[in-house]
Amino acid sequence: DTAVSQTPKYLVTQMGNDKSIKCEQNLGHDTMYWYKQDSKKFLKIMFSYNNKELIINETVPNRFSPKSPDKAHLNLHINSLELGDSAVYFCASSQGFGTSGFNEQFFGPGTRLTVL
Amino acid sequence: DQQVKQNSPSLSVQEGRISILNCDYTNSMFDYFLWYKKYPAEGPTFLISISSIKDKNEDGRFTVFLNKSAKHLSLHIVPSQPGDSAVYFCAASGNNDMRFGAGTRLTVKP
Numbered sequence: 001d002t003a004v005s006q007t008p009k010y011l012v013t014q015m016g017n018d019k020s021i022k023c024e025q026n027l028g029h030d031t032m033y034w035y036k037q038d039s040k041k042f043l044k045i046m047f048s049y050n051n052k053e054l055i056i057n058e059t060v061p062n063r064f065s066p067k068s069p070d071k072a073h074l075n076l077h078i079n080s081l082e083l084g085d086s087a088v089y090f091c092a093s094s095q096g097f098g099t100s101g102f103n104e105q106f107f108g109p110g111t112r113l114t115v116l
Numbered sequence: 117d118q119q120v121k122q123n124s125p126s127l128s129v130q131e132g133r134i135s136i137l138n139c140d141y142t143n144s145m146f147d148y149f150l151w152y153k154k155y156p157a158e159g160p161t162f163l164i165s166i167s168s169i170k171d172k173n174e175d176g177r178f179t180v181f182l183n184k185s186a187k188h189l190s191l192h193i194v195p196s197q198p199g200d201s202a203v204y205f206c207a208a209s210g211n212n213d214m215r216f217g218a219g220t221r222l223t224v225k226p
Contacts, residue, residue: 043216107159
């Protein structure tokens with residue numbers, strides 16, 4: 001009974017293509033996130049959504065766009081893929097945003113994106 | 117701009133001994149700190165956290181210590197078990213920002 005799921009697990013595509021990664025959580029959380037883990041293994045937050053509103057938007061290229069059809073889903077759309085987009089992308093969710101900014105988050109298994 | 121640093125990429129300890137993982141941060145606005153554990157091909161899982169109003173938080177075999185003046189926190193695992201072998205990420209949050217360290221790979225040898 002997966003709490004946070006992502007599809008696909010692996011994604012291999014050509015430069016210039018447009019792709020989407022889906023994320024769903026069944027925890028009833030109201031905040032969802034997308035992270036990128038780069039080649040140096042740093043986890044960097046890209047977006048978070050709280051009650052269907054974008055509340056953090058890091059300085060990621062506008063080729064990346066999060067879409068949240070409802071509280072349980074936060075999909076990541078990437079246009080005109082570039083070689084540097086190759087990374088592992090993690091979705092996460094939490095209950096609330098926390099007084100200090102972040103509560104404990106539950107992560108999905110990750111999607112390994114390879115751009116050729 | 118590495119605001120959260122885990123300077124030891126790896127650590128190896130013997131089963132039953134103590135594991136100490138370290139983390140340093142630079143941003144004084146951080147006031148909530150978390151440790152996550154990650155197995156291969158899985159997402160990180162939350163382990164333990166500490167607020168800046170405390171200097172210690174304990175949960176079973178896991179204890180996190182915070183030294184605000186030094187901007188340093190550490191995770192102690194005692195006794196260490198082979199199942200603890202994983203990558204451990206330190207995270208710091210505050211002022212609507214959150215940063216992760218690069219992780220420390222812990223190997224606990226039987």
